[in-house]
Amino acid sequence: MPFTPTTAIVTGSDSGIGKATAVALAEAGMEVGITWHTDSAGAEATAEEVRAQGRRAVVAQLDLTDVPACGDVIDQLADELGGLDVFVNNSGTGASVPVLELEYDQWRQILLTDLDGAFVCIQRAARRMVAAGNGGRIIAVTSVHEHQPRVGSGAYDAAKHGLGGLIKTLALELGQQSITANTVAPGEIATPMTGQEDQDPHEVSRPGVPLGRPGDAREIASVIAFLASPAASYVTGASWAVDGGMLQMGPHAGSHLTSDDWRQG
Secondary structure, three states: OOOOOOEEEEOOOOOHHHHHHHHHHHHOOOEEEEEEOOOHHHHHHHHHHHHHOOOOEEEEEOOOOOOOOHHHHHHHHHHHHOOOOEEEEOOOOOOOEOHHHOOHHHHHHHHHHHHHHHHHHHHHHHHHHHHHOOOEEEEEEOOHHHOOOOOOEHHHHHHHHHHHHHHHHHHHHHHHHOEEEEEEEEOOEEOHHHOOOOOOHHHOOOOOOOOOOOEEHHHHHHHHHHHOOHHHOOOOOOEEEEOOOHHHHHHHHHHHOOOOHHHHO
16 A cells, blocks of 8 residues: 555644644645644644644643653554654754853753654654554654754754664664655754744845755745655655755855854854
8 A cells, every 4th residue: 555644743843843844744634743842822823723724633742851751742642643654853952052061961951852852752653653554754853963063062963963863773674664764954944943933034144055045944844744745755764954055065164254253153
């Protein structure tokens, strides 16, 4: 039977990329599980947009630092949905602190959220897909910092590098079950995390990005929706940079910077 996804869970879907992804998957015909950490109102607003597409939405609070119990939330949502075909690990956090000033507790909080909790939830989702025997899609939202570091982002960089490696391993281990595993690595996106929630990215200048602007959350969601679709059946173990060309600028940035300001993050 061809893979035809009807159920999905998107973590951190109360705003930004997660919200746009939940709506995009609903538009593609899926019932959607929505999670929130601190913004219950945002999650309910996402649920209303999903329902406006004629699809069912179920909502739950998820704290990725509560490991391994956070996996129970994934099982609960999958039970409510009646299955799980697509799992999008979108939740994440970060901080701008030089490594030499980074407190261990802050390091652990970021790693717990971005890597440990992500592992638990992805593992629960994958186990359900294997047991169902219908194939599946696992998609993790990482960052361009899955591939290149940034000053002040030591814990975030480490977590996103690790998450990217985990997804590649899952691609190897789950291929025989027709479950694909990929990452989507956004650049600067106009979301609450970057302080640009209500800003039109087309009106913001970013000379150092080939496309000249930040991205829109819906531009990330459209790539995730493709990876979740039957059309992406032969795509696995890949990391999709959706960054306006940012990752291509390494040598150019290195030769054209005119001050040491970048050292401050």
